[in-house]
Amino acid sequence: MELQWPARGVLFLLGAVVGPVGDHIHVATLTTSYPDSPIPEIGSSPLWFPLATGLATVLLAELRLRVAPPRTRFGVRHGIGAIAAVLGTYALTGILHGAPMFAVTILIGSLAAVTWAAFGDLAAVWVGLVAAVAGPVTEIVGAAAGTFSYAADADQLAGVAPWLPALYFTFGVAAALLGELSVARDVPEGG
Amino acid sequence: MELQWPARGVLFLLGAVVGPVGDHIHVATLTTSYPDSPIPEIGSSPLWFPLATGLATVLLAELRLRVAPPRTRFGVRHGIGAIAAVLGTYALTGILHGAPMFAVTILIGSLAAVTWAAFGDLAAVWVGLVAAVAGPVTEIVGAAAGTFSYAADADQLAGVAPWLPALYFTFGVAAALLGELSVARDVPEGG
Amino acid sequence: MELQWPARGVLFLLGAVVGPVGDHIHVATLTTSYPDSPIPEIGSSPLWFPLATGLATVLLAELRLRVAPPRTRFGVRHGIGAIAAVLGTYALTGILHGAPMFAVTILIGSLAAVTWAAFGDLAAVWVGLVAAVAGPVTEIVGAAAGTFSYAADADQLAGVAPWLPALYFTFGVAAALLGELSVARDVPEGG
Numbered sequence: 240m241e242l243q244w245p246a247r248g249v250l251f252l253l254g255a256v257v258g259p260v261g262d263h264i265h266v267a268t269l270t271t272s273y274p275d276s277p278i279p280e281i282g283s284s285p286l287w288f289p290l291a292t293g294l295a296t297v298l299l300a301e302l303r304l305r306v307a308p309p310r311t312r313f314g315v316r317h318g319i320g321a322i323a324a325v326l327g328t329y330a331l332t333g334i335l336h337g338a339p340m341f342a343v344t345i346l347i348g349s350l351a352a353v354t355w356a357a358f359g360d361l362a363a364v365w366v367g368l369v370a371a372v373a374g375p376v377t378e379i380v381g382a383a384a385g386t387f388s389y390a391a392d393a394d395q396l397a398g399v400a401p402w403l404p405a406l407y408f409t410f411g412v413a414a415a416l417l418g419e420l421s422v423a424r425d426v427p428e429g430g
Numbered sequence: 431m432e433l434q435w436p437a438r439g440v441l442f443l444l445g446a447v448v449g450p451v452g453d454h455i456h457v458a459t460l461t462t463s464y465p466d467s468p469i470p471e472i473g474s475s476p477l478w479f480p481l482a483t484g485l486a487t488v489l490l491a492e493l494r495l496r497v498a499p500p501r502t503r504f505g506v507r508h509g510i511g512a513i514a515a516v517l518g519t520y521a522l523t524g525i526l527h528g529a530p531m532f533a534v535t536i537l538i539g540s541l542a543a544v545t546w547a548a549f550g551d552l553a554a555v556w557v558g559l560v561a562a563v564a565g566p567v568t569e570i571v572g573a574a575a576g577t578f579s580y581a582a583d584a585d586q587l588a589g590v591a592p593w594l595p596a597l598y599f600t601f602g603v604a605a606a607l608l609g610e611l612s613v614a615r616d617v618p619e620g621g
Numbered sequence: 622m623e624l625q626w627p628a629r630g631v632l633f634l635l636g637a638v639v640g641p642v643g644d645h646i647h648v649a650t651l652t653t654s655y656p657d658s659p660i661p662e663i664g665s666s667p668l669w670f671p672l673a674t675g676l677a678t679v680l681l682a683e684l685r686l687r688v689a690p691p692r693t694r695f696g697v698r699h700g701i702g703a704i705a706a707v708l709g710t711y712a713l714t715g716i717l718h719g720a721p722m723f724a725v726t727i728l729i730g731s732l733a734a735v736t737w738a739a740f741g742d743l744a745a746v747w748v749g750l751v752a753a754v755a756g757p758v759t760e761i762v763g764a765a766a767g768t769f770s771y772a773a774d775a776d777q778l779a780g781v782a783p784w785l786p787a788l789y790f791t792f793g794v795a796a797a798l799l800g801e802l803s804v805a806r807d808v809p810e811g812g
Contacts, residue, residue, distance in 0.1 A: 264533040320547025327540030334526065334533045335716065342646040342716045349709030356702025455724040511738025518731030525717065525724045 240304045242297070246421035250300050251293035253417070257322060258292025259284040261329035268333035270400070273387050295374070299366050299411050300418030307362035309419035317358060318420045321413035324354040328409050332402055336393060340401055347402040351409045363415040370411030371404040378403065431495045433488070437612035441491050442484035444608070448513060449483025450475040452520035459524035461591070464578050486565070490557050490602050491609030498553035500610035508549060509611045512604035515545040519600050523593055527584060531592055538593040542600045554606040561602030562595040569594060622686045624679070628803035632682050633675035635799070639704060640674025641666040643711035650715035652782070655769050677756070681748050681793050682800030689744035691801035699740060700802045703795035706736040710791050714784055718775060722783055729784040733791045745797040752793030753786040760785060 242250070259282045265271040266283035278285040303309075328350050335343045355363060375396065382388055382398035393400040433441070450473045456462040457474035469476040494500075519541050526534045546554060566587065573579055573589035584591040624632070641664045647653040648665035660667040685691075710732050717725045737745060757778065764770055764780035775782040 260536060264530070264536060267530050267532055316547050316550075320544050323540040323543035323547065327537050327544065330533050330537040330540065334529050334537060338716050339646070339649050341649055342712050345642060345646060346709050346712040346716060349705040349712065352705035353702050353709065356698050356705065359698075451727060455721070455727060458721050458723055507738050507741075511735050514731040514734035514738065518728050518735065521724050521728040521731065525720050525728060 240308065240422060242301055242304065242418065242421055246300075247297050250296045250414075250417055250421065253293075253322070254296030254414075255289035255293035257326055259289050261326060261333075262288055264330050264333035268336045269390055270333050270336040270393055271387055271389050274385060295370070295410075296414050296417070299370055299414035300421060302369060303362055303366045303415035303418040304422060306365055307360070309422050310360060313358070313416060313420060315420065318417055321354070321358045321416045324350075324357070325410050325413045328354070328406060332400070332406055336390065340393070340395060344401045344405065348405040351405040351412070354409045355412050358416045359412045363412045366415040367408040367411035370414070371408040374407035374410070375399055375403045431499065431613060433492055433495065433609065433612055437491075438488050441487045441605075441608055441612065444484075444513070445487030445605075446480035446484035448517055450480050452517060452524075453479055455521050455524035459527045460581055461524050461527040461584055462578055462580050465576060486561075486601075487605050487608070490561055490605035491612060493560060494553055494557045494606035494609040495613065497556055498551070500613055501551060504549070504607060504611060506611065509608055512545065512549045512607045515541075515548070516601050516604045519545070519597055523591065523597055527581065531584065531586060535593045535596065539596040542596040542603070545600045546603050549607045550603045554603045557606040558599040558602035561605070562599040565598035565601070566590055566594045622690065622804060624683055624686065624800065624803055628682075629679050632678045632796075632799055632803065635675075635704070636678030636796075637671035637675030639708055641671050643708060643715075644670055646712050646715035650718045651772055652715050652718040652775055653769055653771050656767060677752075677792075678796050678799070681752055681796035682803060684751060685744055685748045685797035685800040686804065688747055689742070691804050692742060693801075695740070695798060695802060697802065700799055703736070703740045703798045706732075706739070707792050707795045710736070710788055714782070714788055718772065722775065722777060726783045726787065730787040733787040733794070736791045737794045740798045741794045745794045748797040749790040749793035752796070753790040756789035756792070757781055757785045 262271070263283040266273070273283075273285060276285060278287070280286070281289055328347060331350070332343070332347060335346075351367075355367065359367070378387075378399045379397045382394070388394070389399050395401050396403060453462070454474040457464070464474075464476060467476060469478070471477070472480055519538060522541070523534070523538060526537075542558075546558065550558070569578075569590045570588045573585070579585070580590050586592050587594060644653070645665040648655070655665075655667060658667060660669070662668065663671055710729060713732070714725070714729060717728075733749075737749065741749070760769075760781045761779045764776070770776070771781050777783050778785060
């Protein structure tokens with residue numbers, strides 16, 4: 240099963256809007272920073288940032304649908320809850336910049352598990368793990384290349400924040416649910 | 431459908447007890463303050479404060495019942511969860527006084543959405559929006575009149591805090607659920 | 622109904638692993654401290670700490686099964702959510718060390734109520750209350766004896782933190798659910 244193009248467009252837009260909101264919080268709280276650059280900005284983010292978060296949302300949603308059939312007992316209400324869980328967790332990582340890192344990492348990891356318990360299934364674990372590996376690895380490369388940087392007290396994971404895998408896991412769980420919701424409309428009630 | 435007088439009394443008491451607890455947190459964290467006044471106090475709040483939060487709880491619950499029939503699958507357990515969501519969010523706005531305002535506003539907004547996803551329906555959105563407009567507008571007038579004031583770093587929304595609409599939205603969602611619970615006892619199981 | 626020995630072992634291990642993670646956060650955030658001692662340490666905790674949290678987990682789970690029959694509609698997913706709720710709340714008490722105590726106590730109490738609303742029943746209230754009394758009383762004795770101490774700004778409850786009963790209540794609710802899950806495997810689906 241795969242997404243239709245209109246659903247891909249909606250998911251891309253969602254990721255492209257939510258991503259820069261969280262990124263602005265990271266920049267405003269000095270959690271991350273960008274070097275001076277000629278690249279146009281959207282909020283605090285360079286133009287490529289919303290493209291990346293939009294594309295990642297679509298890819299993770301697609302991945303979910305290839306791992307297992309979508310569940311049909313969830314609705315728009317749960318989708319809104321999952322998006323809010325990601326954005327709230329994202330905001331919290333910025334607000335807690337400067338707090339003891341081990342404690343914050345355990346808190347963000349616990350919130351990732353709570354989000355999964357609320358919205359996820361076994362397939363969402365796999366999507367979450369793919370996000371939790373691919374996202375931080377990409378950011379480690381980006382930080383090493385100087386494309387952006389994490390604050391000196393938030394870069395202990397090879398140049399990125401230790402809570403980053405948990406934040407990406409939460410993102411993956413939410414994107415997986417959005418993937419399911421994007422096709423479940425075609426499935427008969429109780430199907 | 432409307433509330434019976436005993437239910438109105440219980441809801442008024444609930445609002446009159448929970449409100450001053452949150453208000454005390456706002457005063458203790460220097461988020462808000464009251465000028466010297468001859469008005470008697472309950473905790474940190476002037477006497478009219480619990481009357482206002484009690485009355486608002488009743489009015490929002492009434493409004494919910496006029497918008498749509500109450501759902502019957504919720505119980506006391508959910509009512510306690512919703513009250514705790516409001517009080518916890520209220521406490522968090524005080525605890526995070528001084529943290530970057532955009533980030534806190536997004537966090538409180540995300541928690542409002544999570545609370546709605548857990549307990550709300552379409553009717554609760556309307557009740558929440560009424561609360562999110564009427565509450566802050568009333569407080570803007572009160573702050574302008576000098577009845578109370580928000581701290582200089584928490585008054586960017588015409589004299590009140592930018593997260594105030596989200597906090598009132600959460601309050602509206604909880605009051606709507608409490609309205610449903612206050613009459614659902616009369617409805618047959620599964621009705 | 623009571624636990625089988627393998628289930629007791631798993632619950633003991635769970636408590637013995639999660640406990641020291643939270644305790645390390647309390648020590649790292651200067652919320653609590655241990656005097657110099659010849660007792661071997663696991664992380665930041667003396668050797669007896671994981672034994673105590675492991676044993677308490679088993680005893681609270683046993684207690685749950687003696688109070689009422691286990692519910693069968695919960696699964697591993699909910700167990701993971703409940704463990705994460707305890708660990709996240711534990712971490713938050715450490716992260717918020719130094720914030721105004723009344724506000725933090727109300728927040729942790731609200732989170733305890735939300736955790737109960739998500740996972741608990743009437744039997745879990747009793748287990749939570751036993752934990753909320755027995756845990757803090759034991760710690761008050763331990764603090765008075767100088768075995769450990771809470772920071773000067775977090776010892777207002779007879780030498781321990783005012784949010785400690787709420788944290789133990791959350792622990793009790795989670796342990797109660799884990800007790801139910803540990804036997805529910807033997808019960809037919811829908812039983």
